[in-house]
Amino acid sequence: MIDSSHLAARSRSLALHLLSRLKLRHLAWPLFVLAFWYYLSVYGLPYANDVVFLWLMAALIAASVHSGGRRGWLYVLRDWIPVMAVVWVYSLLRGYGAHTPWPPHYAPQIAFDEVLGFGETWTVRLQDWLYHPGNPQWYDYAAVTVYMSHFFAVFVILAVLWKRDHARFRHFLGCYLAMTAIGFATYVLYPADPPWLAGLEHHMPTVDRVVNTVLNDSGLPRAGTIFENGSKFANDVAAMPSLHAAYPMVIALFFWPLAGRKLRVLLAAYPLAMAFTLVYGAEHFIIDILVGWAFAWAMVALVNRIVARRAAARAVKEAAVEPAVEPTVPVG
Numbered sequence: 317m318i319d320s321s322h323l324a325a326r327s328r329s330l331a332l333h334l335l336s337r338l339k340l341r342h343l344a345w346p347l348f349v350l351a352f353w354y355y356l357s358v359y360g361l362p363y364a365n366d367v368v369f370l371w372l373m374a375a376l377i378a379a380s381v382h383s384g385g386r387r388g389w390l391y392v393l394r395d396w397i398p399v400m401a402v403v404w405v406y407s408l409l410r411g412y413g414a415h416t417p418w419p420p421h422y423a424p425q426i427a428f429d430e431v432l433g434f435g436e437t438w439t440v441r442l443q444d445w446l447y448h449p450g451n452p453q454w455y456d457y458a459a460v461t462v463y464m465s466h467f468f469a470v471f472v473i474l475a476v477l478w479k480r481d482h483a484r485f486r487h488f489l490g491c492y493l494a495m496t497a498i499g500f501a502t503y504v505l506y507p508a509d510p511p512w513l514a515g516l517e518h519h520m521p522t523v524d525r526v527v528n529t530v531l532n533d534s535g536l537p538r539a540g541t542i543f544e545n546g547s548k549f550a551n552d553v554a555a556m557p558s559l560h561a562a563y564p565m566v567i568a569l570f571f572w573p574l575a576g577r578k579l580r581v582l583l584a585a586y587p588l589a590m591a592f593t594l595v596y597g598a599e600h601f602i603i604d605i606l607v608g609w610a611f612a613w614a615m616v617a618l619v620n621r622i623v624a625r626r627a628a629a630r631a632v633k634e635a636a637v638e639p640a641v642e643p644t645v646p647v648g
Contacts, residue, residue: 562608
């Protein structure tokens, strides 16, 4: 005979458990938004890799909890902590890459840009035409927006792909890591001055770092990094190639084959807008951008080939293990 009191206690326990899970599901996004708003109000806009990663992971965990997945947050940690570790190691090595035994280069970049600018670099020309110190124009704010997107675009795309198409997530992650690796190798082998630094060292006319100046004058707080501490992570001569230019090109090349007409317009506009921002803002020479685009094409093509070969090998393997289907013989 079933004990009614015991059954009632179990029912209450189950109801409380379901109610707690239901509340947690509904609280996941409000808690995330509240925490993010508090962080923005106290520390400012996050733009360092580690901080962006942590907030993206928190958003993915909130989405997993909200969807009711019992182990979704574990998959977030499984897939994203290794990525964060790789980017953190890159940041550390990038800082040490500033201390190479050979001096940074500047003359080839200046000479190349002066040829394209008919005797003057385009950074100097654009700032002479457009820049008004102390009186930022609408395009200066647009340049800040485009420049700052570098710190978010790739990671947001990775997060979306992780939720929607895990195979594409791994594919795009491979392109990103390959581009980052070849960028670091070039920084070590060919340290290079950006235009603003070449100007400070009197190798060319002095130019302003437009994005940095506008941000400082605006008073907009910017959150610092959590794990990257001190100047050991800074590398002012990591200008060749421009990863700011390379990543938008990686995005464009990755999504272009399956993109519609409207999306292709955006994919083409983003690298061009970033290139203008970098040259006008004195962050990179034109040759830095062209090399970044070339490296992006090479790395995306390489990763695409590796992915295609693995898919072909997997298809052959699956076909080999499938049991042969014997033809049916009609009876009669």
